Amino acid sequence: MATEDVNEALAAAEVPIESTTEKQPHKLERKWCFWFDNQSKPKQGAAWGASLRKASTFDTVEDFWGLHETIFIPSKLTxxxxxxxxKAGVEPKWxxxxxxxxxxxxxxxxxxRKQALDKAWLETLMALIGEQFxxxxxxxxxVASVRLKQDxxxxxxxxxxxxxxxxRLRIMFSSSCLFFFFFFSFSCFLVVCDEMPMYYSLASFVERVDCFLQ
Incomplete structure (x- = not known):
């Protein structure tokens, strides 16, 4: 067989990988859920969390980007x-x-506000779903919360x-938000604070509400 004939036979046998192999989605280590809560027009007498709705569940990188880019951007919120x-199975309720x-x-x-919140939100989401913490x-x-005077x-x-x-969570969170840790405060759920001193030691702030580290 001539060299030209061999080359032609090999070329005919070669099939691009993309044409025979479907691209597999990039699975995440766990499932995640987006939730949405619009409190702009609360119903009279409605309980806290009554407007909270589960929006979508995903477990692939591709689904995450599709949802984030089209819907779940804080600057688009009212x-x-x-x-x-x-995390899937956990409701955003105290x-x-x-x-x-x-x-x-x-x-x-x-x-x-809009640019800073969007950037910090996206960086934190990627750190979470990428298991960087x-x-x-x-x-x-x-949670990204949009309000009239501050977010x-x-x-x-x-x-x-x-x-x-x-x-360790504070350091990683502040790193993903691209801000220094001392801009952050810690709040405990279901704990009543009887007073609000200006400063708490590390040993005491975890037992208080809205205790700012300075």
């Missing part, structure tokens, strides 16, 4: 609305068993008493 990204004994790290956005099992989810990003945790875990 005032008094929240977007939540929580009463949920996964959240009841925990708290949240919060960052308040006041300057360049060392204490990933201690995280419930994250807020909050990372919900399962614990309020494990100081080492909370500090």
């Amino acid at each position: 005032p008094n609305a929240d977007i939540h990204l929580f 009463e949920d068993p996964e959240c009841a004994h925990g708290g949240k790290w919060s960052y308040v956005v006041t300057n360049n 060392d204490e990933a099992d201690e995280i419930c989810g994250v 807020k990003l909050s990372l919900w945790t399962r614990t309020k008493s494990n100081e080492a875990v909370l500090v």
Whole structure:
């Protein structure tokens, strides 16, 4: 067989990989849920959380980007609305068993709000679904809250008493938000605060509400 004939036979036998192999989606380590809460027009007498709705569940990188790019961007929200990204099976409510004994790290956005919140939100989402947090099992989810005068990003945790875990989560959260940690405050769920001193030691802030680290 001539060389030209061999080359032609090989070329005819070659099939591009893309034509015979379907592209497989990139699976995440766990399922996540987007939730939406619009409190702009609350019904009279409605209980807290009555407007909270599960919007979508996903477990692939492709589905995440599709949902985020088309719907779940904080700057698209009207005032008094929240977007939540929580682990599947965990509701973004203080009463949920996964959240009841925990708290949240919060960052308040006041300057360049839309751009700053959108960037911090996306960076935090990617860190969560990409399992970049060392204490990933201690995280419930994250919430972006849009209000008239300021916006807020909050990372919900399962614990309020494990100081080492909370500090590591604070550092990682502030890193993903591209801000220094001292812009953040910690709040405990289902805990009543009888006073509000200006400063708490690390040993005491986990037992209080809205205790700012300075």
